[in-house]
Amino acid sequence: MNMDEYIDLSYPDGYKKAIDSLDFVPDDYKEMLVDTLITMCLTY
Amino acid sequence: MTQELLIKRKNLIQDSFKLKKTQYTPIYGNVMSWMVLDQGCRVDEAAFDFETHKKIFKGFVEKFNFDWYCDYGTYTIFPAVKEMGALFAHFNDDGTQYSIADHHCMEENEYEEFTDNIAKFRWEKALKRICGEKITYRQFYNAMQKFMGFGAYCEEMKEYLLNTAGCPTVTDNYFGSPLEDFVNYYRGLNGISIDMRRHKDKLKAALDKIAEKTIPAAIAGLDYTGEYDVQSLDTTIIAHMFMNNKQFAELYWPYLKKVIDAVRDKNKLMSIYLEGKALTITDFLRDIPAGMMNITFEMDDPFELRAKLPNLCMTGGLKNTTLTHGTKQEVIDEAKALIDGMGNGYCLSTVKCLAYKNDANADNLIAVNDFVRNYAH
Numbered sequence: 285m286n287m288d289e290y291i292d293l294s295y296p297d298g299y300k301k302a303i304d305s306l307d308f309v310p311d312d313y314k315e316m317l318v319d320t321l322i323t324m325c326l327t328y
Numbered sequence: 329m330t331q332e333l334l335i336k337r338k339n340l341i342q343d344s345f346k347l348k349k350t351q352y353t354p355i356y357g358n359v360m361s362w363m364v365l366d367q368g369c370r371v372d373e374a375a376f377d378f379e380t381h382k383k384i385f386k387g388f389v390e391k392f393n394f395d396w397y398c399d400y401g402t403y404t405i406f407p408a409v410k411e412m413g414a415l416f417a418h419f420n421d422d423g424t425q426y427s428i429a430d431h432h433c434m435e436e437n438e439y440e441e442f443t444d445n446i447a448k449f450r451w452e453k454a455l456k457r458i459c460g461e462k463i464t465y466r467q468f469y470n471a472m473q474k475f476m477g478f479g480a481y482c483e484e485m486k487e488y489l490l491n492t493a494g495c496p497t498v499t500d501n502y503f504g505s506p507l508e509d510f511v512n513y514y515r516g517l518n519g520i521s522i523d524m525r526r527h528k529d530k531l532k533a534a535l536d537k538i539a540e541k542t543i544p545a546a547i548a549g550l551d552y553t554g555e556y557d558v559q560s561l562d563t564t565i566i567a568h569m570f571m572n573n574k575q576f577a578e579l580y581w582p583y584l585k586k587v588i589d590a591v592r593d594k595n596k597l598m599s600i601y602l603e604g605k606a607l608t609i610t611d612f613l614r615d616i617p618a619g620m621m622n623i624t625f626e627m628d629d630p631f632e633l634r635a636k637l638p639n640l641c642m643t644g645g646l647k648n649t650t651l652t653h654g655t656k657q658e659v660i661d662e663a664k665a666l667i668d669g670m671g672n673g674y675c676l677s678t679v680k681c682l683a684y685k686n687d688a689n690a691d692n693l694i695a696v697n698d699f700v701r702n703y704a705h
Contacts, residue, residue, distance in 0.1 A: 287466035293456050295448040305465050306472050321475045322450055324405050325414040325458050326433060326513040 333494030334556060337395045341496060341558045345597045345641045346619040347673035354675040355700050356643050357394030358624065361403065361425065362682035366391070366690055370423030375403040376410075378481045385485055389493050392693055393701075396496050396558055398601075398624075398681070400485040405478050411471035413459040425684050432516035433457040436523060439530035442514070443537045454514065490556055498599075499557040501549030503587050506535040506542065507567050507580050517570065524575055532579060539583050547590040559622070560596035561587065569604040573611070581612050592617055599624065599643075610636045619673075626679050631669050643675040646696070651678060651688040656695040663696050667703060676700050 285305055292298025303314045341354045364374045367384040374381045381401045389397070403426065409415050419426045433454040434442060442449045455463075489495040504512070510531075511520045523531045546561060553560040563584070568576055591598045599622045606613075606625045613623070614637060622641040625633060630645040645666045650659050663676055676696075682688050 285465060287469065288464050290461070291463045291465060291468055293452055293461065293463075295445075295451040299447070299451045302465070302468055306469065309472060309476070317472065317475065319447075319450075321408060321412070321472060322455055323513060324475070325409050325412050326450075326454055328406060328409045328415060328417050328428060 330491060330494040334490060334496060337494065338496040338556055338558060341396060341675065342597060344673055344675050345559065345599075345622045347639075347641060348619075349672050352702070352704055353667045353700055354395045355697050356624070356675050356677035357392065357397040358644070358677045358680075359388070359394075359397070359682040360399050360401075362684065362687050363388040363401075365424055365685050371403070371426060372419040372423035374401070375406045375426075378404060378477060382481070382484065386488060389489070389495070391690070392697055394495070394697065395675075396498065397489070398498065400482055404481055405475070408471050408474035408478055411467055411474055413463060413467065430516045430518060431458075432514065432519045434514040434519070436515075436519065436527060439527060439534055443530070443534045446537060496556045496558045497554060499549075499553060499559055499562050501546060501552070501561050503546035503561055503563040503584075504542065505563065505565070505567070505580060506538040506583050508564065509538055509542070510535060511567060520567075521570060524571070524579065528579075535579060535583065539586075543583060543586055546587050550590060550594050550596050553596065558597070559599045560594075561591055561598040562601070563587070563598070564601040564603065565609070566603045568602075568609050573608070576609060576612070588616060588621070592620055596620070597622070602626065606633060607636065613637055613640065616640065622675070624677065630666060634670055634674075641673040641675065642670060643677045644679055645670070645674075646676060646678045648678055648680050648682070648687050651692050651696070652686050653689075654692065656692055659692045659696045660699045663700055664703065667700065 291302050303318050306314055306318070309317060337354070340350050340352070343350050344354050361371045364371045364384050367387045369380065369384055374384055381404050385400055403417070406415060406417055416428050416431050417426045418429065434449070438449070438453070486497050489497055507520070511517060515523060550560045567580060571580065588598070597620060601624045603626055605627045606623060607628050610633070616639055618639040622643055623637075624643040626644060630642065634642060646659070646663060650662050654662070666676060667674065678688065680687065
């Protein structure tokens with residue numbers, strides 16, 4: 285994956301691809317952590 | 329020794345929540361960014377450096393010796409948010425304080441789209457509006473690393489409190505009432521104020537949709553209370569400050585009531601941080617069974633609130649103005665009057681969360697904490 289490429293902000297394909305790119309996050313937690321990170325962005 | 333202190337404090341706080349008599353009145357550290365200033369640092373630097381903030385938090389805990397704490401430095405989430413290209417938090421020029429401007433990422437004509445698929449709306453619309461359209465995979469990757477660093481920082485501070493300071497912790501099971509979430513994440517204060525009047529039915533449908541996920545999650549979380557968490561559920565009520573009681577009854581209370589009922593049914597304890605004046609919503613709280621809830625209050629007359637809600641433990645009451653401008657004896661006298669007047673089911677704390685430079689005088693805070701710990705009511 286080219287890390288300088290822009291994330292695809294389409295749902296669900298772009299969302300899933302972005303989640304899959306986080307190779308250091310355990311699979312079971314990926315979606316929950318991404319959703320929480322988005323929430324933090326929307327809040328702060 | 330630490331373990332003994334930890335158990336003693338946990339029992340002390342929980343007994344207060346249950347309205348039982350205690351050896352002394354527990355002291356709650358209702359403190360956020362003031363701790364940074366007290367330790368001689370700038371908030372805009374500490375927020376972006378976990379190692380600096382660890383030293384700040386530990387130095388603060390050792391110095392003031394509260395029984396439990398509301399926060400380990402929530403603002404250390406900012407690096408992750410900034411990496412994504414967002415960050416509404418704005419620091420003042422000398423780095424002593426920050427504020428978060430009212431903002432929104434959803435328009436009033438987008439309710440159907442939002443309610444139809446919240447996850448899709450967040451990814452395709454909200455994130456783009458907050459962070460811009462050009463988020464690289466590298467940014468996303470780095471932001472997640474920083475976000476997980478924030479999680480690791482919080483866990484380390486919890487371990488420090490439990491194993492070194494002998495302080496129980498607050499639960500991770502936080503319930504954001506759907507309307508609070510909707511204000512904070514999507515429509516902002518201005519937007520929600522309009523929508524409660526113009527789009528009440530659509531707003532209710534959106535809140536119902538949010539609640540489909542958040543209420544079951546909060547109820548499930550009740551079964552995973554940490555061994556040394558003082559309560560099993562934590563929530564904050566802010567929206568009552570701009571809602572009338574009819575709006576609160578329709579758009580707020582039914583969701584929170586479901587969670588409160590679950591806490592009652594599972595025989596657990598919960599806390600509500602009640603910003604502003606609680607007296608406007610005492611009618612909703614008076615029927616809650618005695619001994620299951622603590623409220624941290626701010627602007628109310630403590631004794632008037634106690635008379636109206638004898639069923640709840642109350643935390644707060646000590647005026648920041650006395651802490652900042654009074655003598656040690658005046659602060660101690662005020663604390664003594666609160667402890668004597670509030671009786672069982674009371675924890676001492678300040679009326680406002682300590683955030684700004686002049687929110688407290690450190691010497692007065694040390695003096696009052698020492699006094700309370702040795703004062704049996």
